[in-house]
Amino acid sequence: MFNINLKYYFLRLFIINFFGFFYLIDTISFYNGFFSVQSIFYSLNIYLVYLFIFFEAFSSFFSNYGLNFNFFYLILVNLKNLNFGYVGFIFYQNLNLIYFFSLTFFTLFFLEKSNYSFKLKLKFFNKKRNIFPILLFVFIVTNINPALTHLEILQRFKHIFNIGAEEDRLNKNSIHQNLLYKTFYKNNFFRNDNWFHVAKISFLNLKLVSAKLPQSQNIYNEFSKVIKNEIIEKDYNNIYIIINESYPNFRNIELQKKLFDAIVKGNEDFFIKVHKKKWNKDYSTLGVEMNFFCNNEADFHQFTKLDLKDFVEENNCWINKFRHKNMIYIHSYESSFFGRNKYRSFFNESFFKEDLKKKNLKECYQRFSGICDTEILDNLENIIKTKNNNFLIFLTLNNHAPTKNVTDIKYIDCEKHYPLNQNDQNCILYNNQIHFNKSLSKLISKMSVNDILVFFADHPPHYKHRNLIYFEDTLPMFFFKKK
Numbered sequence: 001m002f003n004i005n006l007k008y009y010f011l012r013l014f015i016i017n018f019f020g021f022f023y024l025i026d027t028i029s030f031y032n033g034f035f036s037v038q039s040i041f042y043s044l045n046i047y048l049v050y051l052f053i054f055f056e057a058f059s060s061f062f063s064n065y066g067l068n069f070n071f072f073y074l075i076l077v078n079l080k081n082l083n084f085g086y087v088g089f090i091f092y093q094n095l096n097l098i099y100f101f102s103l104t105f106f107t108l109f110f111l112e113k114s115n116y117s118f119k120l121k122l123k124f125f126n127k128k129r130n131i132f133p134i135l136l137f138v139f140i141v142t143n144i145n146p147a148l149t150h151l152e153i154l155q156r157f158k159h160i161f162n163i164g165a166e167e168d169r170l171n172k173n174s175i176h177q178n179l180l181y182k183t184f185y186k187n188n189f190f191r192n193d194n195w196f197h198v199a200k201i202s203f204l205n206l207k208l209v210s211a212k213l214p215q216s217q218n219i220y221n222e223f224s225k226v227i228k229n230e231i232i233e234k235d236y237n238n239i240y241i242i243i244n245e246s247y248p249n250f251r252n253i254e255l256q257k258k259l260f261d262a263i264v265k266g267n268e269d270f271f272i273k274v275h276k277k278k279w280n281k282d283y284s285t286l287g288v289e290m291n292f293f294c295n296n297e298a299d300f301h302q303f304t305k306l307d308l309k310d311f312v313e314e315n316n317c318w319i320n321k322f323r324h325k326n327m328i329y330i331h332s333y334e335s336s337f338f339g340r341n342k343y344r345s346f347f348n349e350s351f352f353k354e355d356l357k358k359k360n361l362k363e364c365y366q367r368f369s370g371i372c373d374t375e376i377l378d379n380l381e382n383i384i385k386t387k388n389n390n391f392l393i394f395l396t397l398n399n400h401a402p403t404k405n406v407t408d409i410k411y412i413d414c415e416k417h418y419p420l421n422q423n424d425q426n427c428i429l430y431n432n433q434i435h436f437n438k439s440l441s442k443l444i445s446k447m448s449v450n451d452i453l454v455f456f457a458d459h460p461p462h463y464k465h466r467n468l469i470y471f472e473d474t475l476p477m478f479f480f481k482k483k
Contacts, residue, residue, distance in 0.1 A: 008116055012043040015107055016053065022139075023100035024194065026152040027060045028466050031184055031423055033191035046112055050105060052195070057101040059195035061094055064466045068202040068251075096149050103139055160187055184423045184467075200418065201469050204251040226275050227292070230454070230479050232318055237450040238390045239325070242440065243288065246399040247457030248429040249472045255417060255430065262411075262437035263455075263478070267444050275477040279459040285395070286338055288458040292393075293319050304339065308346040325391040328384055332356070332370035332397035351383060359383060366404045370397040374406070377439040399432050401425060401461040407435045419470045426470065429461055444480050453480040 016039045024030060042048040062068065091098065231239060250256065264272065279288070290303045294317035303311055312320050327347040335341035335352035344350045356371040357363070361379060364372040373396040376383065384390060398406050402425060411434040414420035414427035421427070444453055456477035460468055 008046075009043055011111065011116055012046070012049055012108060013039055015111075016043065016049065016104060019100050019104045019107075019139075020056075022153070023096040023103075023149055024056075024060055025149050025156065026064075026096075026466075027194050028063050028197055028422070028469065029060070029191050029194040031191075032186045033188035035190050036193050037190050038193045038196060046108065049108060052193075053101055053104045055195045056193050057097045059193070059198040060097050060100070062198050063194045063469050064094065068198055068469060156185070156187070184425055186423070197422075198469065201251055204253070204418075226277070226477060227318070230273070231452065232321065234452070235450075236452045237388055237448065238452075239322070239392070240443070240447075240451070240453040241292070241391075241393040242453065242455045243285070243292070243393065243395045244399070244433075244436070244455065244457045245285070245396045246401055246403075246429065246459065246461040247475060248399070248426070248433050249457065249460065249475055250419060250426075250430070250470055251472055252418065255420070258412065259430075259433055259437055262434050263441050263444070265441060267441060267480070269483050270444065271479075271481045271483055273479040275479070276474040277456060277477045278473075279457070279475050285458040289395070293317055307342045310345075312346060322391045325389050326384075326386045328390060328392040330356075330376060330383070330392065330394040332373055332376060332395070333368060334370070349384065356383070364398055364404075364406045366398065366400075366406075367402050368397060368400045372406055373398045373436055374439040377436075377443050380443060395458075396436070398436070399429055399461070401429065401463060403428055403432060406432050409435065411435065422470070425461070425463075447480070447482055449482045451482065454478070455480070 017035055020036065021030075021034060029036075038052070042052045062072075248255075248259070264270070286304070287300060290298055290300060293308070293312060294303075294315050298311075298315050298317070302314075306314070311317070326349070328349045328351075329343050329347040330351045331337075331340060331353075333353050335344070335350070335354065340352070353363075353370045356376065359379070359382065361371045361375040363369060376394065380392075381387075384392065405428055409431075411431050412420070414430070419426055420430055440455065447453060454477070457475040460471040460475070
């Protein structure tokens with residue numbers, strides 16, 4: 001009896017992980033490994049298996065879109081308002097998850113009814129047993145699905161064994177893809193299920209609901225309203241605007257606090273406000289800049305075509321009210337990137353990579369190699385000509401994912417903190433950000449009573465949707481003013 005049960009157990013383990021590999025390979029669970037730790041336990045009972053494979057398929061759907069279980073509540077209370085046509089399309093795009101649950105469930109159900117009998121005789125394929133060849137046929141057909149998981153399997157295979165055609169090694173997209181694989185995938189043997197990750201993120205998110213950062217006010221307002229209240233209606237001497245590329249705003253309050261503390265340490269004599277802002281999912285950083293320069297109603301396509309000076313004047317943008325100040329724009333990367341050289345028409349002074357190199361500032365060599373952001377902050381007094389009446393905007397670069405370390409200093413042990421321990425990129429982003437925040441802290445300490453510094457992120461890191469599960473849905477917008 002023991003041997004039979006043991007056979008059942010190992011077959012359940014094999015089937016769960018076999019179908020998981022083919023249909024869930026593109027989910028966050030498979031970043032760390034290939035064999036489910038949790039399946040070792042719930043495979044002991046067939047009813048637990050049925051429950052957890054459904055739970056896993058459901059959780060995989062949520063993780064693919066960067067959602068957690070708190071979103072499930074929104075669905076339940078808004079069932080009448082759902083667009084079921086769109087819901088059907090989303091399910092079609094995620095057929096691999098339905099395949100995973102269906103094939104795993106029916107294969108195990110069939111084997112349970114057959115007492116896991118594998119007598120390879122012709123009668124095995126008679127009318128009473130024809131479900132097995134049908135399942136086999138369905139499995140073969142379903143490996144081509146909208147999620148293209150078979151291509152993910154091929155890429156993982158090529159990456160693990162370091163093989164590929166010559167054109168792959170020369171193709172820029174392939175090089176970029178290989179870099180992503182190196183930073184995201186550990187390829188260990190064991191992994192945690194998707195439901196484990198989604199449950200953990202949901203728990204961390206619940207801790208964030210009532211949490212407040214020290215010396216801050218958690219206020220949510222529209223972007224333009226915040227700017228009006230905090231900047232336009234005030235009379236400041238120097239206004240410093242720092243737009244941070246890919247701020248790693250993880251759903252872990254401890255990690256958020258460490259980032260915040262790196263800024264405020266030694267700056268206890270400052271008023272600090274923290275607003276929450278949404279991020280522009282359509283136009284990324286350019287959309288954030290447009291909203292900041294002008295307002296949320298401006299036309300993005302017009303913004304991309306016109307010189308900034310003409311755009312600001314035609315749309316009567318709020319930033320035009322500050323033309324009496326010395327207007328300065330700094331970006332660590334090239335002026336040609338997304339046509340930002342058109343900003344020169346509006347600002348009194350503009351500094352891009354090509355300009356900053358002439359000032360002998362150190363370059364950080366990454367996927368997007370530019371001047372080191374901390375170099376700019378640490379040498380700001382040598383970059384700008386005037387000491388007073390400045391309106392400065394600085395767009396950073398170094399955390400543009402995929403990124404590399406900009407410092408040899410290890411500010412945190414990533415292996416001890418979730419989700420920094422999930423992939424190398426999370427760890428690098430976070431360490432780079434602490435390094436930047438420490439330089440930002442030095443700049444803040446030099447501010448006078450009549451200065452203000454605004455620090456906010458343009459968007460989370462440029463990850464695939466499923467990786468956004470690690471990050472909050474909103475981004476912090478910090479305001480620093482000396483008491």
